Amino acid sequence: MDPPLLPFPGEDSLPAGIDPLELLEVGFRPETTAGVGAEPPLSAEEVGSMLPAYEVRRLVGRGGMGTVFEAVQRDLQRRVAIKVLSPSLTNEPGLTARFRHEARLMASMEHPGVVRVYEAGETAEGYLYYVMEFVDGEDLASRLSRGRLSLEEAVPLIANVAEALEAAHRLGIVHRDIKPANIFLPAEGPPRLGDFGLAVTAGQAEEALRLTRVGTTVGTIEYAAPEQLSRAHAVSPASDVFSLGVVTYEVLTGELPRGNFDPPSLRREEVDAAFDSVVLRALQTDPARRFADAGKFREAFLHAADRRRQEALRQQAVRRKMVRRAWVMCLLAVIALVTGGSAIVAWKARKDAEAKQAAAEAAEQRMSDLIQFLLTDLRTRLEPTGNLGAMESVLEKAVGHFRRVYEESGHSPVAARKLADVLVVKGDVIGVRGMSAEADQLYTEAIALTELARNATPQDAKATRRVMEAWQDRSEHRMATGKYSDALLDARHLLGEAEAFAKQQPGAESTHALAMAHRAVAHTLGYTGGLEEAGEEYHRVQSLLQELVAGAPDRADYARELAELDMSLGSNAEARGDLEGMLRHFTAWHEYVVRNEGPDTSGYSYSAFRMGVALQKLGRSKEAVSYLTDAVRIAERESKALPGHKGCLNHLSWCLRFLGQAQEGVGDVDAAARVRQREAEVNAALSAAP
Known part of the structure; x- marks a missing residue:
């Protein structure tokens, strides 16, 4: 209550x-x-x-x-x-x-x-x-300014803070500003959590989201959860968990987890790898993938801290089992004299197989949280920001692990899918680093593995979807590396898989898969010069998504995909010279962003940029200046929040380029010159970024 x-x-x-x-x-x-x-x-x-x-x-x-x-x-x-x-x-x-x-x-x-x-x-x-x-x-920020804590200090500190935050979450309170400066360290007793000035109760979270003033970030940016920065979702206890994850990373390593950061154990030798999965799960971008509240985080954190004791207990259990097994084997030896031992041999073989399977499952579980991080957040961080060497090293270990699991499982479908997943992520990483041929081989192997898993369970819709995702992964990689004809072949194969899936298992899931396959074909056709055919494919996607939205009006993901299609249709119209059609589709997408994300978000910057480009191409420079000015303002803010991020810098550069053109179009030469100078600075930073 x-x-x-x-x-x-x-x-x-x-x-x-x-x-x-x-x-x-x-x-x-x-x-x-x-x-x-x-x-x-x-x-x-x-x-x-x-x-x-x-x-x-x-x-x-x-x-x-x-x-x-x-x-x-x-x-x-x-x-x-x-x-x-x-x-x-x-x-x-x-x-x-x-x-x-x-x-x-x-x-x-x-x-x-x-x-x-x-x-x-x-x-x-x-x-x-x-x-x-x-x-x-003093507060924790002051303490950290003098150097990182010993692990003997760090572990109980984080556990105590998590316990205090758990008490808040039990009362339905979300703190919204967890950071070292709000954690106080008395001379005696446990640390104290203070500063509830930004806190809300569960019942106020949605209202707080609605009333948060445009341009306001609730919380401190270095520690705030993604939903606090974007205002895409109402805050929840999981938002505090993210902030606590940042604090935990800083306490354990002495550093903030910026960009493509390493797991804590790679930043500090004394930190046990057991902490990695706990911290990385807390730092998931998607709130649903984090710990639900501070209590769940604390439980996992203490389990990681107690791993050595847990390992000792497991060893004791193994020894007890060995003693019991010795007695059992003595008994079985007597029985064997009577029965000839055939049943005992079968029993022992079965037990050995079960033990082997249990060991494989336990090894996979130990890696699961880390791999989940690699398969989710990493893919959203793969814009070429550089510094991926450490992540590639982690991925190499993960690939080796899942290859062993795959072999030891006798090439089971589950192990095949797991190996395929991590191969795709490694392909993403080395592809960004310019190793396109090696990445292509990894995507190809992932396709073979997912098809093997699907063939073993042909009625499993999830297995079929994973096959289609593998074909789409390779198609997108080939398109990104300029192999447009090969990418189109992969997209058409994907479409064939989706059509077969729709016939075998009709329903919303297969309809959605078919829509995404047509969209993949349309994208690649746009690069191979088939603009008219691409437009037809986009309209097929539109019809399928409209069918899905009509059948499930509450599905926000279907509605968003339908709205995003206007962006693709607008680009297609632009390429075909249909500038009025381009503006019509970009306007529809922009209005969706304003309604659903707000007028001061990253998404707004991209949609305003599209509007500005369309208006500028139609000769409506004055209107274009208004949209592009907004796009630049937000893009500048995003670039400051993520210094050196190539994706942000690239978007800012394009916004500045078209803003300069629009200002020249209205005769504001001085303003255009200032924008051109800023564009040159951004391009220099873009070239210097790793």
Whole structure:
């Protein structure tokens, strides 16, 4: 059940939609007066006069929303911290409600790992305040600035923080700003989790998403989950798990997990590889693939930390089994004298086979989380950002592992599919690094493996889909390397597989597979000059997707694919010289993005770019400038958030190129010159990126 909260009088009063404030980042540091730059609006003496029950001793820090003082509660002689809402912020929309909201949430958290709130109220002079325990120590950010922690310090620290966060999640509270600066390290006792100024309850998450102001990132960008940055989904406990995963990676390695990062064990020799799967799962881009909450994360983290003890227990169990087996074998030897031993031989063979299978399954399970990371996040990170050497090394180990599993399983269908999956990912990596021939061989082997698995289970729809995916993987690789004719042959083979699948197992799944196959053919035809035929294929895709949407109007993925098709149809119209058709389709796609993603997102930047290009080609330069200016603004922001990312830099370069053309079209020569200069800078950075 959600803890009771103060009523919120309106949209502006909800704890969302305001730029992230460093609420308590330095509020518990007794040796700092962070936030200086202007005299504090209140002195310790003034606060003491307003709150006579407390002996207010000194200012200990200022955050974005309040000033914190050290004090002693006179009647209990208890050392406390008093946070007072800054007078200059009292009239800011929503901040008074957020201040109350923060106090209520922290007061509802009766857990030793959360900063306790004792009292909250308003002074006779109209100042909001709350009283909390004083944490005499430093925050984790300050501690990490002096060097990384020993593993003996790091493991219990993360476990305790996860336990405190688990308590919040049990109450339906999502913190939204987990980071080292909000984890306080007292001289005695467990670490404390503080700063609930951005927190929401489960019931408010969707509303917070709706009301978050355009251009606002809720949380601290280095630690925020992808859904907090893109606002594509409402936050959930899994969002906090992502942030906790970033903190855990930093605590274990002393580094932030940026770009194509290595598993923790590759960054620090003392870190056991058992932690890799835990941290990598927490850092999945898709919230559904992370731990559901901090409790699940903590359980897995402690299991990884306890692996040595678990291994010892397993060895004890093995020894006990060996003792029991010795007794059993003695008994069987006696029976063998009577029966001739044929039944015993069969029994032993069966047991050996079962043991071998169990060993293979256990080995595969130990790798599963790591491989899941490689098969999901890696594929979204494969734009040529460079620095893939370490990931290739991990993939090489994974390929070796699954080759062994495949051989030891007797070429089982499941093992074949697993090996195929990791071969495709390795193909993606080395393909990006320019090893196209080697990558092609890996895709080809993956096709053979998936077909073998499908032939063993011909009625398994999943096996059939995996065959089609393998053909599509190779087609896309060949298209990316300029082998358009070969890519088209693969796409047509894919279409044949999809048509057979639709006949054998009619339904939504096979209809969708058929639509995707027609789309693959259309894409490749566009590169081989068959523009008219490509347009016909795109329209077939459109009909199939419209059929799926009509049958399942709640399926957002079908609706998005149908909307995305307008982008392909627009590009096809552009290539055929149908500029009005191009604008019509790009407009349809752009309107979908505005409705479903918002006007200040990465997706908006790409759709606005398309609109600007279409309008510029139609001679409507003034309108083009408006769209392209928006596209550039967002692309600049994305490039700053991901410095050196080639995909971001490439998109920014194209946006600047067409913006310069549009500005020249309206006669704004000076603005065009500035844009051209910026384009040259971006292109230089693009050339220098690894």
